[in-house]
Structure formats: structure tokens, C-alpha cells
Amino acid sequence: MRHITRRGARVPLLLGALVLSTGQVLPASSPVTIVTESGRREVMPVTTRGDVELLPIDQVIAGLEVTLLSDATGGAATLSYRKREVGLYNKRSLASVQGDLRLLSSPVLLEEGRWLVPVDSIPRLLGPLLDTKVEWRAASRVLLIGNVVIxxxxxxxxxxxxxxxxxxxxxxKVPFRVEQQEGRVAVSIPRDILDVPFQQQRLAGGIVEAVQFLGGRDNIFAITLGRRFQRMKAVEQEAPFRLVLDFQGPPLPPVAKGPAAVPAPRPTPVPEPPPSVSTVVIDPGHGGEEVGARGPGGTLEKDVTLAIARKLRAQIVGQLGLQVFLTRDGDAEMGLDERTAIANNYKADLFVSIHANASRAKGARGAEVYFLSYQASDEEGRRIAQLEGEAIPSGPAGVGSDLALILWDMAQAEHLEESSSLASRIQEELAVVTGSEGRGVKQAPFRVLVGAGMPAVLVEVAFISNPDEEKFLSSEPYQNKVASALTRGIARFEQGRTARARFSRGAPRGGR
Ligand SMILES: [Zn+2]
Structure with missing residues (x-):
């Protein structure tokens, strides 16, 4: 659904009905807005004949260097612009455009010396006359002339x-106003004219019930809060211009992850979450002889991952002020254990491994974010884990299986919940950048994540096997976009962790 609203727009339905019953011409209730490359203005009066609205053409062409000339008898008029001409005829539903006759939706009228033209037919006349795009948007009562963008x-x-x-x-850039009210949040955008291809959407989960576009004078969006809603944060961003509203619900109870047959991880005393993130280790996948996946155009995964990792480092250092180390800052081959060992040695708070996906299906596209599990959440996950170095060997997973117990004893086990949370934040941000829901957060037995003693995720930023995404992956602007999505994901994870730490220390929420 697409809506265009404008200040004070009202469709004169009632008046239209009156006209139909009486046959009289009545003034309509609201003006038409004309938007040209040099600005916008309102045209009044608007006259209705039946359900057709007519505009005085002299007002429409004001400022457009078009001349209007009535003939002596008052039966015809000519609009001219740079040797092109349009002929209007009183009480006729025909007009001539450069000598060709065009049918109009209703007759042109000459009333009190003014030439009135059916508004929905104006594009058919002014378009060829001005040799430009002219568009009538009935719902918003806007006439667009020329190369104008709403x-x-x-x-x-x-x-x-x-x-x-x-x-x-x-x-x-538009002004966003956010107002939290009882049970809902209202966002208004006080701009004259707005193009909003959105009506409403219901959300699952009970934190936000629905988002609706109410329109009106200030272009209001209403966000209905659900029973699980706890608090909201609104952030404005540039490039792209956007308002990001984050609604927080209560934390989910921890869920034991892993195969059902395996006992839950040994209960370990839960350490108080560290107050914040200070060191991040970024792992550009592959390197050296081990090139990773190769795109149809010859792009190598190892080069793309390094380029994105370097941009990500610059952004995290510059914007978040954190310490960042790369597992490799050149074209070097290194083992999977070596990569997490570096993170452990640096006592990193987060480990982010960057990869580009490959699939035999040419159309496969989108980002995926993984955190560790013994079992893949789907076959695809296991396949990718195998592709990215080696998957954890799948052994017998019965009760008492040494392999399973050893895995659950591994460093990563106690960080799974935070890894999952980090993966979600990054996935959401990547979805915003790529403009799609993405392929989601998944779990898979990635060998490279096992030894990490901190929250750790593996990001498949896009499919290098897809010719379109291969092009994106090797372009600097796209690499920067991916890096900024990852930076925002990490920033949101850090904010959440800081809030949890404050809460668990018993400080009053919102206190100093
Ligand atoms: Zn890879």
C-alpha cells in the first residue's frame, strides 16, 4: 500500500456526492498542491463537476514560462512553451497537443474569464508541452511537475x-518527533508532503503489538506497545537518514542448548557480567594458500574478509573507542585454533570471525550470523561449517559420550547465551543494511568458535558465489556498510551488557 499525505488533505467525497445529485458546480474543500523543481504552492479555487475536479490553468502554469492566450471569441485558448502548443476548447473534452487531439476526462470550462481544466487530465497536456514528467497523485492531491522528489x-x-x-x-533528512504516551509511542514527521508506502503491520512477541501509519497533518506513525514492553530507546542516524526505535522486553529465561540426549552443561557459578566491552578481536577468514571460497568473477574470500575486517577495525576504534586486534593483518595462512588463541591471549571481550558464503545454488543471497552449537540448526549450517575449515567431527552423541562432554566443557560453552545475543544484534543490523530479513541467526559446529573464551560469532556477510553479491563484496562502499552494521551490532550488544551489569549490581534503574 502506498499513501501520500499532505498537510490538511481531505478528499471532498461528500461534496462530490452533492454535485452528482444537484448537477451544480460547488467549490471543493481543499486546495491542490503543485510541486515543481523550484518549490511548492497551493492552487485555489478548485471546482468540481460531477466527480471531476478542475483547476484554473493560469494558476497551474504560473512561474513555468508558459503563456496562455485566449482567442477573441472566447471559444478557445492556446498554451505555448518553446514553440510547442496546446489548444483548449470551451465545453469540449478534447484538447490539441502539438496538433494531435487528446481526450480529457471531462470538458474544459471557461468561467468568469478563467480556463478550468480537469486536474487528472493536466499531465496529458502539460507533460508533452513542457517535455517533462507531470504526475497527478489523487490520494495526496499533489500535482508533480518536472523532476521533483517527495x-x-x-x-x-x-x-x-x-x-x-x-x-x-x-x-x-526529515524531522522525526518521538513521543511516548500511555500504551503507545507516536512518531510524527511534520513535513508538508510525504510518500509513505506503508499502512500497518502486526508484530509477534508481545513487546510491540503493531505499527500503523495514521497520516494526518504531521504524518503520524502509531506504535502500540505490548504487555511485555519495558523500555524504549530512540536513536536518529544519518546516511541513511533513519530513526531507530528499540523496544526492550524482559530477558528470556536461559535455554539449555545442545542435543536432548546430552546432559545440560555443568552448572558453573555465573560470573557477574563484565561492565563493558573493551577489546574486540576480529578474525578475517582464511588467508595465504587457503583462499576460502572463490566468486564466479574470481574474487577471493580471503581478500574480501580482510578488507571488511580492516574497515570494521577502523569504525570500532573510531566510533566506539574500543581496542581492536585482527588475527591476521595481511595475507597469512593460519590455523583455526591459532585464531581463537590470539583472542584468548588478548583477553578479548568479543570474537568476530568474518567470512563470505558460497552455495551451489546461484541465487543464494543474504547474510547469516552463526554462533556455536554442537549440532547445526539445519543441514545447510553443517555444510557451511564444513566449508569454513572443519566442522567438529560428529561423533556418537549418547549420554556419557566423551565427545559431547568435552565439547560442553569447552571455553565457548558458558558464553553461548551472550554469543546468541551478539549474533542477533549483528543480524538485525545487517538486515537493515541489506534491506532484507536476511537468512537469520543460526547455530553450527564451527571449529573456529570452539576455543573462544568469550562471546563469539561467525558472520557470513554475503554470498560470494552469487555474481551480484560478489560485486557488492568487492566494492568499498558495500564493505563500509557491512562494517558499520557490525559496528552498530557490537555497540548495541555492549549497551545491553552494560545495562544488565548495572541491573545485577542492584543499582536503581536509570540512577546515577
Ligand atoms: Zn569462509
């Missing part, structure tokens, strides 16, 4: 277990 606002929503996110993205 700000467009799109809406996307994301739901995870304990949070919901609503993103309003605008094609240009």
Missing part, C-alpha cells in the same frame, strides 16, 4: 526474543 519514508520491523525494533528510513 521524501519517502519506509518502515521495517525486527523482532527477537527479548526485543523489537522499528526503523523508519527516509530518502532525505
Amino acid at each position: 521524501p519517502r519514508v519506509t518502515v521495517s520491523t525486527f523482532v527477537t526474543g527479548d526485543a523489537a525494533r522499528v526503523v523508519l528510513e527516509a530518502s532525505e
Whole structure:
């Protein structure tokens, strides 16, 4: 659904009905807005004849260097612009455009010396006359003349277990006003004219119930809060211009992960979460002779992962002020254990391994974010884990299986919940950048994640096997976009962790 609203727009339905019954011409209730490359203005009066609205053509062409000349008898008029001409005839539903006759939706009228033209037919006349795009948008009562762009606002929503996110993205800078009210949040965009291809959407999870576009004078979006809603944070961003609304619900109870037959991880005293993140280790996948996947155009995964890792380092250092180390900062081959050993040695708070996906299906596209599990959440996950170095060998997983117990004793086990949370944040941000829901957060037995003694994720940023995504992957702007999505994901994870730490220390929420 697409809506265009404008200040004070009202469709004169009632008046139209009156006209039909009486046959009289009545003034309509609201003006038409004309938007040209040099600005916008309103045209009044608008006259209706039946359900057709007519505009005085002299007002429409004002400022457009078009001349209007009535003939002596008052039966015809000529619009001219740079040797092109349009002929209008009183009480006729025909007009001539450069000598060709064009049918109009209703007759042109000459009333009190003014030439009134059916508004929905104006594009058919002015388009060829001005040799430009002319568009009548009936719902918003806007006549667009020339190469004009109306700000467009799109809406996307994301739901995870304990949070919901609503993103309003605008094609240009618009003012966002956010107001939290009883049971809902109202976002208004006080701009004259807005193109909003969105009506409403219901959300699962009970944190946010629904998002609706109400329109009106200030272009209001209403976000209805659910019973699990606890708090909200609104952040405005640039490039792209957007308003990101994060709604937080209660934390989900921890879920034991792993095969059902394997006993839950040994209960270990849960350490108080560290107050914040200070060191991040980024692992550019593959390197040296081990090139990783190869795109159809010859792009190598090892080069793309290094390029993105370097950009990510610059952004995390510059924007978040954290310490960042790369497992390799050149074209070097290194083992999987070596990579996590580096992270452990640096006492990193987060480990992010960067890869590019490959699939035999040419159309496969999108980002995937993985955290460790003994079992893959699907076959595809296991296949990719095997592709990315080696998967954990799948052994007998019965009760008492040494392999299973050893795995659960591994360093990563106690960080799975935070790894899952980090993976979700990154996935949500990547989804915003790529404009799709993405392929989701998955679990798979990635060997490279096993030894990490900190929250750790593996990001498959896109499919290098897909010719389109291969092109993206080797372009600097796209690499920067991916890096900024990862940076935002890490920033949100850090904020969440800081909040949890404050809460668990018993400090009053929102206190100093
Ligand atoms: Zn890889």
C-alpha cells in the first residue's frame, strides 16, 4: 500500500456526492498542491463537476514560462512553451497537443474569464508541452511537475526474543518527533508532503503489538506497545537518514542448548557480567594458500574478509573507542585454533570471525550470523561449517559420550547465551543494511568458535558465489556498510551488557 499525505488533505467525497445529485458546480474543500523543481504552492479555487475536479490553468502554469492566450471569441485558448502548443476548447473534452487531439476526462470550462481544466487530465497536456514528467497523485492531491522528489519514508520491523525494533528510513533528512504516551509511542514527521508506502503491520512477541501509519497533518506513525514492553530507546542516524526505535522486553529465561540426549552443561557459578566491552578481536577468514571460497568473477574470500575486517577495525576504534586486534593483518595462512588463541591471549571481550558464503545454488543471497552449537540448526549450517575449515567431527552423541562432554566443557560453552545475543544484534543490523530479513541467526559446529573464551560469532556477510553479491563484496562502499552494521551490532550488544551489569549490581534503574 502506498499513501501520500499532505498537510490538511481531505478528499471532498461528500461534496462530490452533492454535485452528482444537484448537477451544480460547488467549490471543493481543499486546495491542490503543485510541486515543481523550484518549490511548492497551493492552487485555489478548485471546482468540481460531477466527480471531476478542475483547476484554473493560469494558476497551474504560473512561474513555468508558459503563456496562455485566449482567442477573441472566447471559444478557445492556446498554451505555448518553446514553440510547442496546446489548444483548449470551451465545453469540449478534447484538447490539441502539438496538433494531435487528446481526450480529457471531462470538458474544459471557461468561467468568469478563467480556463478550468480537469486536474487528472493536466499531465496529458502539460507533460508533452513542457517535455517533462507531470504526475497527478489523487490520494495526496499533489500535482508533480518536472523532476521533483517527495521524501519517502519506509518502515521495517525486527523482532527477537527479548526485543523489537522499528526503523523508519527516509530518502532525505526529515524531522522525526518521538513521543511516548500511555500504551503507545507516536512518531510524527511534520513535513508538508510525504510518500509513505506503508499502512500497518502486526508484530509477534508481545513487546510491540503493531505499527500503523495514521497520516494526518504531521504524518503520524502509531506504535502500540505490548504487555511485555519495558523500555524504549530512540536513536536518529544519518546516511541513511533513519530513526531507530528499540523496544526492550524482559530477558528470556536461559535455554539449555545442545542435543536432548546430552546432559545440560555443568552448572558453573555465573560470573557477574563484565561492565563493558573493551577489546574486540576480529578474525578475517582464511588467508595465504587457503583462499576460502572463490566468486564466479574470481574474487577471493580471503581478500574480501580482510578488507571488511580492516574497515570494521577502523569504525570500532573510531566510533566506539574500543581496542581492536585482527588475527591476521595481511595475507597469512593460519590455523583455526591459532585464531581463537590470539583472542584468548588478548583477553578479548568479543570474537568476530568474518567470512563470505558460497552455495551451489546461484541465487543464494543474504547474510547469516552463526554462533556455536554442537549440532547445526539445519543441514545447510553443517555444510557451511564444513566449508569454513572443519566442522567438529560428529561423533556418537549418547549420554556419557566423551565427545559431547568435552565439547560442553569447552571455553565457548558458558558464553553461548551472550554469543546468541551478539549474533542477533549483528543480524538485525545487517538486515537493515541489506534491506532484507536476511537468512537469520543460526547455530553450527564451527571449529573456529570452539576455543573462544568469550562471546563469539561467525558472520557470513554475503554470498560470494552469487555474481551480484560478489560485486557488492568487492566494492568499498558495500564493505563500509557491512562494517558499520557490525559496528552498530557490537555497540548495541555492549549497551545491553552494560545495562544488565548495572541491573545485577542492584543499582536503581536509570540512577546515577
Ligand atoms: Zn569462509
